[in-house]
Amino acid sequence: MGVTLLNPENEFDRRAMVMALVGAAGGYQQQLLLQYLNSPLKHIPGPWHTRCSRLSLKLSRLTGTRMTYVHQLHERYGSIVRIAPNELSCIDIQSVSQVYKVGGGFEKAQWIGDYATKLPALSLSMILNSAEAKQRRRLLHGSFAITSLRKNWESTIRSKVELAVMKIKTEALAGSSNSHKWWTYMAADVISQLSFGQSLGVLESGKSTMYMRAIENALIADVIQCEIPFLASLSQLIPRSLLQTFSRQLEQVRLGGADGVASVKQQGPSSAQSIFTEMIAECDSEGRTWLTKEAVGMEGAGMMVAGTDTTAAVLTYLIWSVLKQPVLQEKLENEIALLGDTFDDKRLEACPILGAVIEETLRLYPAVLSSLPRLIPGGGTTLSSHFVPAGTVVYSPAYSLQRDPKVFPDPHRFDPATLSNTLRRFDLLHHHQFIISIRRYENMASPDDNLGFKYAVITGGGGGIGKVMAQHFISKGKKVIIAGRTESKLQETAKEIGAVDYYVLDTGKAEQIPDFVRRVTKEHPDLDCLVNNAGVQRPLEILKDDDFLSKADQEIDINIRGPMHLALGLLPHFQTKESALIINVSSVLGFVPFSIINPVYNGTKAWLHFWSMNLRTQLKNGGSKVRVVEIAPPTVATDLHRERSDPDDNKKENNPDALTVDEFMEEVGSKLEDGVETIGPGMAGEVIGRWYGAFGEQYAKAAGSK
Template sequence: MTTLPAIDALLWILGYTTRAISSVAILLVTWILLSCVYNALLHPLARVPGPWAASVSNIWLAWHVKNGRVAELGKTLHARYGPAVRVGPNEIWFSSKEAFRTIYSSGSGFEKSEFYLATALIRPLQVDGRLRVTWPDELDLLSEGDMKRYRVQRRLIGPVYRPNNVLRHEGSVDLVTKRVVKKLRSLQGNEIDLKEWMHLFVVECLGAVVVSWSPGMLDQESDRGTSVHAYNAWRRKSVLGLFPLVPKLESLSMSIGRAFSVVWGINFDAPPKFRPFFPAVGQKIGQRIKVMKQGQKDARTDIAADLVQLHQDRPEFTEAYLRKMTMTNFGAGHETMASTLTSLMTVLGEHPEIQQQLADELRQLNRYPSYNQADRTPILHAVLKESRRLYPVVSMALPRVVPASGARLHGYDIPAGTTVGCNPVALHRNPDVCGPDPASFEPSRWLGDEQRAKTMDMYSLGWGGGARSCPGRHLAEMMVWKMAVVLIREFEICVEAPAEEEMPSYFLSIMTGVKARFQRREQ
């Protein structure tokens, strides 16, 4: 039987615990309120305009990112607030030439922010007591935080991705595009999901060019859910990157990241019949390395062969680098090129008169032309650049960190450590960059006015910014040009596209929900 003193003691303990919890809760609420007041009114960035909610917490931006509204923010925030917009307590987006030059110029000292912890292929090796990270030496070109190491890596792989070497692989693209034409003809104009089919075309081309292999997607008429899976992964990474403490703590326990994803509702299941292609690519390069080690000759002349030769010629290009760089061709290329082709086909389907002009231009070429004939297709280049201007592959600002010297932009003193970047959607639609009617699809803005075309090229973030621009640009441009030529020349493209605001966009952006018909064009 419980005695009265014991009951009194229990009640006292419960009362004390309740008071302690209440005190902690009050202190926590007070701290949150004081932080909000400081961020909104007393923070060094308090003068920078932007949504009030964005000034107090990253939750505002993360909420919009989670809901796929990144491109919409690029279109609306700067129109409302001006060239500098505060999108977080310690982050500013810009849309101006001045900011582009300051942030992305080579040697500016503006290094990548910790947002890229969420995109890293391998989590940091170590997080110290001050939450500083040690990056593994894994040739992770997107997320590499050590600029000295990144520059060494870029110099090593440079010869493989120079234009002259890239053009050696045109024949592989031609073989795939011939199969693509045959398959599309067999569909007899039936409706397809444009994003999925552009993705499977790209993966087939990458397979042929990089490792002389077909993933079988074209034969199966399906990318096996890989584009849907990858886009869901970008949704998660885009939110996670705004809270870099989480990927740091994930280095200690993956359950932390899973719990965060559950709270934010950014977990996702694999699509039905999902089968990734990366394991097969890894197996292919493993076989190539085995042949290399056995001293056997390999007659294949693909990108993997170029990288194997680089490894043999330059021992500092290690076997680990060789494996990772082969995979990077797919990791960096399959979504970005699919995004470029999807937006290109969509805008052409929505502008049949421009599509016809383009088809007339391409009839001057051979059926499967070499890339050396690209200078004979000014309309195609204008259309490609205009579609990339309006629908860049990246919709969020490319985040960089203000160096120790600080920065001054648009009359604001920006302290060291602030995250800054230009939003590609806003920058590309700045009339100072692109001229009048910035939201309209006008390929003619790239033709005739040479100075304006140079300006738009100069202030484009289509291939990244400054020293961190895409090293595989020439390979991607060659492949996209060759695929576009064949598709436009051989087929009339008709599309049904949802409104742009209905297409989700994250850090990486792809037009989704577009239905297309490829109808054989009269030659």
Template sequence: MATITLIPLLGTLLLIYSLHKLWTFFYNAFLHPVAKFPGPPYVWTDWYQCYNDVYLSRNWTDVLKELHEKYGDVVRVGANELHFSRPSVYNEIYSPSRRWDKDATLYRVFNQDESSFGFPTYREAKARKDILAPLFSHRATCEMQGVVKNHLDRLCTALRKRHAAGQSSDMLFALRSFSLDCITTYCFAQDVHASEAEEFRHPIVEAMDAAVPAVRVLQYFEPLRKVVFGMPPWLGKLTDPNTGARVALQEMLLKQVKEYVQNPKSMHETSTPTIYHRLLDPELNRETGGVPSLKSLRDEALSLFFGGAESSGNVSMLGTWHILQTPAIETRLREELRQAWSDLATMPQLEDLEKLPYLTAIIKESLRISPSVPVPLPRVVPPQGTTLSGQQIPGGTVVGMSLRFVHESEEIFHDAKTFDPERWLQPDAAAASLEKWLVAFSKGPRNCIGQNLAMCELYMAFAALFRRFEVVLDGTRAEDLSWTEGFLPFFNPRHMRAFCRPVEA
């Protein structure tokens, strides 16, 4: 009897669900506030990007370029999402005066929603960044540059050993290992000795690399994301070696957090300041209602860890590749470094490296040519709406723009596909006009908090590679540096290999 009664009820529920879906599709297609903007068919289902990302395995930014060629400067790319192509709009969306919230759809995939990176609201993120910012100021970075130098020496020792053994090095993993060692020491007073790992294949480096492709799947399937991040640590370690390394990293950071929370005096035993010296300071956290929760401390640690360990390695690897493609660029860089760094045993201070015009131009061009974070960083237009690209945008609309539309713009960067440090050495006015279009660390109140540390790593890595070594490619071709998008780029597994022969003077 109960079964007979249940069948009509299920049928009714199914009908209601189907009607709701049909109404949603109809509303999104014809009545939604952004329906007036042009876009591809079926974009109103919110599965258009998933189809291209997951099923077709296409880079979303490549799809966006095609859409803008077909539909114009403003394109509807989701049920409630617009993308823009005019470079000027980038500085409008991510302007320091735009205190817009992040759209949580993308950022929740990282399971770091209680961090300066993951907080969706401007208010929460600003409060956290204000606490951490002094640790990442240019002054603080200069004071801590000894940490970076020590890890750079370790990397150079590993490169010399491999050359002495007749072995080339995977430069992507080598440079990421250097960055990983820097961020763990700088932020957590921990040392994982990644640069000493065999073939630079430290488990954490490999786990971080393997995590990038997963982003393009997990962001579309919420139940799967919850299963992955809700998995007990012991099960995560069993399912996949890379997952195990990532879990081990989280456990290491959580153990450190718990130790400092339970015994604050132990923080005084660290060799360098850590993020916890500030996050666990009651006075600094007075306006935020007290020190962060254990989860928030762990989230912050993970966001800084993953944010700081990959990007600068990617940039220095790609920059090195491009330098080696043009002998005139390499020769000029070596000459400048030789003049500024005459005694190989004594590396110049960061402040002195920053004054070298050609090295600085090399770094800027490497940042421009690198994909950095290629995907659009979504922001939510406030309720009153706004004007972008000359059009009124309804409140609540998700808007974004990939930095590739800025860095690859022929209007701004002539012959944008070419690696050309000279573009940054023009007369002051012309060079200054380009500066605002270098957006590798994003712009505005949600820009990268660790950019000063990243720049320190880039100055020292480029200086050391081209002053201490003769770098010779080991069969690497341009196609070996191809990449696909996660949140960060995922490079061809071959990467870039090179022999690093030490120079004598």
């Protein structure tokens, strides 16, 4: 009896299978070769293997060395480098500004892979659709505004900080202290209190919780599911595998966020307050069913994941860096000691040495070492002198960008005192998410000097935006004069805010301006700043208003002739100063005339926008030291709409895009100190970004100044 060891038909099947595998392998190799040779990115410098594989990038992320791996590539290949077949890293300053500019057209690229499709909801950082992301940002905006955080949460945060400091001190007196542990516990307690209305209590107990450990392991699971999705799927088939445990804990973090937010919702607004309370109430009242419990829960869980380790790491590096420099430590301690025991966050923000130390820590040890990916839009673009086709993914890693030796001569040295010189060269980066905010700490002097003037006159200073700007400048140590049409109002405001003087002036009557200029410069020779804020907005209907032309003429006189005559009248005086500043308050309606009932106002503000651009360019090209800044507000809750049928339609409760005067001034003040020349607070920032994205480069070429 014989045994057939090999069936001829089986042999044929086996040969066919082998041939198929060989063919597939050959096809794959051919595909890689074609990709290697024909890729539209083949001219971008980088290692040869990045043309056909992202394996090195994947391994660097899995081993926690991505930032150093990419940084070494930049050191070898330059400001732009290919890191994967369809991915680039770019640290060229102008290119980074272009990519991350608001309204620039560079949409977020997927950074969590297909894993996102398996989630019940997405947090804001995961949402790719710009309209949906804008909708979510609008809901979160009010709660995250600095004025809201200070009002609602400063005392809570302060108590947690004081407890953490006490724990560190107690532990240190006993021998040594692990400050990173206590900062982690502090951040976890603060964020859980803000997110879910209830603290985890880890500061008091001194012990981690299962939820915190789940967060730590969830981060590992997150990376693995993004980078090795098949392994994550395979692990579900292996009972009690480590990755399966981590994945379950990732789910616990998400569910914990949803449960925490649900608890706040159940207890109602009068009970456990959280940063989401207002958002939940607003959605419920307006029936926004798209904002589900899972979506809000993902935001809460995202805050826990993103805010705990990051805060602790930066604080630990800050303390470590200061303790290594005893002279700096002494200066910092002396500055804080001057505040006494009754200081608040606003006074801390005004401490120049503390501010410089924080900025330098964020430069060297940023909380997020890589950056959000962006997609090159249709038509492609040029980055760092290289054309990049549409659909390419580009990153700008903070770790490398903030260690650029062309900007920071000694990039790895912690030296807050040099910030004023080096940060001036980072002006183009004020839109980049992970770059330190650009502030000018001039040789550790008072931040008051950041504004670029000492003595200002503000038209329309009796109320509204003019008044809040005057108050802000006075709080920064500036001398302020207010001007306007109503003397009683000027007297009252000047006394209330501490203005040094006031002048009755109707900016719509150009014949009054020469005399005003002579008086104000004679009586206040140190004057070096003009704020053209006075304006009038009237609802006008061409087919109905019999006195349309007379009203229109008055708007044109006040909104156009006034700012022009004042600027040119004061310019000879300003030219005698070492530096001077003209601030023109235009409007977002000067970029896009959304409000059709204000046809003349829209046109006057468009004129003021273009006048500001041309005035700035001519002064720069002429070597003048007079700077020109344009502020283009959106709707702000002032009495500007007093002549409308509904004078309160610019209030926040009636218009979700409206800013309070405090919100307006907070953003404007920060950007003035950052040296931004066209400031669009609130939703105006996106509109202005889109306008400059479309026409800015063309104007710069025509004006001959980049």
